[in-house]
Amino acid sequence: MPEEDPAAARWTIGQFSRMTRLSARMLRHYDRLGLLRPGDVDPWNGYRYYSQDELGPAVMLRRLRDAGLGLDEIALALPALLSDDESIWRPALERHLERLEAEAGELGRRREQTLALLHHRKEPIMTTQTVPGTTLTIPAHTIIARRGTIATYRDEGALFGEFETQLHGVLAATGAALTGDPCGATFYEDGYVEHDVDVEVWEVVAAPVEVAAPLSCRRVPEQTVLMAEHKGSYEGISEVYTGLLHEIGERGLTITGFSFERYLVGPAHNPDPGTWRTQVCFPIEG
Template sequence: MLSIGEFARLVGVSVRMLRHYDQLGLLRPDRVDPFTGYRSYAAVQLDEANRLVALKDLGFSLDEVGRLLADDDSSPRVAALLRARRDELMVSIEADRRRLHLVEARLRSIEKEHTVYVFIETDLPALRLVQLSARVREMADIETEIGPMFERVGAALDAAGVERRGPGVAVYTAVDDEVIAAAAEQIGDQPVPDGLERAEVAAAARALTVRYEADDLGGIQRTWQALVTEVDARGLRIAGPAREVYLEAPPESRRWVVDLQQPVA
């Protein structure tokens, strides 16, 4: 037998809460001394106590907890509820991680406002690509869209035994209030693997470019801002889809080396 204090410690609740559960009929002691009133619990009651606490932590009222515990199949049901709650928390954690990443990127952008960029005016070749694309309304969603798309494109190429004929390319095309973000690879005239689409990006006679080099992509938005600001400062205008050409990228490289290319006129 376990004293109420020992049982409370093992379950992770207070003695006061155990007395409250007893009063509500949710978790009766295995034995109550008729003379002292001391409560004792059996070790086999730990499972029931764990289910009770888990349901309470999930946000169920004590009345709902009582009904659930009275169910003969309470253990599988509680486990299913816990798995569902776990999945919700994982989604929430991932959303918080993305928000933290954006905050850190904004902070780096502010701290690097005086970065010196080297802009190059040049022409751009036409590109024959295979890609996956998605319409993105919220710009903060581009990063979460483009990475998985590149993984799927790469997996499709590898499965089909198709060789890459150049670095990976992200293409961003503005359409009204949305952006079509495409994750693409250069494969020349080789057959297009199932699930991918063929795309062509026209040559640009004039473009402004800048190279981004860093351990992560946290500062790439700021670099794009600097590039577009330079376009405006030179009296030019954007004249075509923006390109990101990934010259180096993890895991093959320890850092990112990306050419940001904006056709202009």
């Protein structure tokens, strides 16, 4: 009796489902989307049949799905992986990995918040920053700035990194100089936002200079602010905002502009978060 050719093997959708651990419902869905078509379809009854040629793509599709890629991402990465087009599949997987790492960081923060709730005992529900605000007059100064919209507050560092590269190009080309005053960021929001944060990052320069978009250069007038200093990483900085706003309300002060932060010591100065010092400022009158 002649041996059966493995390449000629044909499986029903149920059999193929068991082999690949992809449900029959999803196999039909992938067929409709064009992601994974059966090798043969009976023209009379519409039954789908799969062969060895579909087995490898099906296993790879399942791996991509189990890794959490969406259908659009799978549609991009699957053919590239099957054809070994690294110029397409590697960036797609790297973008997915970056998103997973961001999600893992967010899960870690939620875990810490949950642990804090479990162990809060009889601590007050609402606390305010114990460091009192200080009234500070900031003299008029000139800044080079870049304003943009970032996904979340945690993305400010990436915007600052791009800005610093552009800034140093301007300094090198024009001979302009920084004054040594703290750099900072101004938040053009009336309150806290979950995403799409409108922020401007800036450095103080000795004199006005011509710049091209997306940079700008302008004179900032003298202003009085209520300021409190936050020490350490930025995780707890919201408590400083809470404390300052509490004090502004108690003292009957009026906020005259958008809040901003001045970075006395930040990641660019020292990678150790324990050394970071940030002034949180609200322009005021009253």
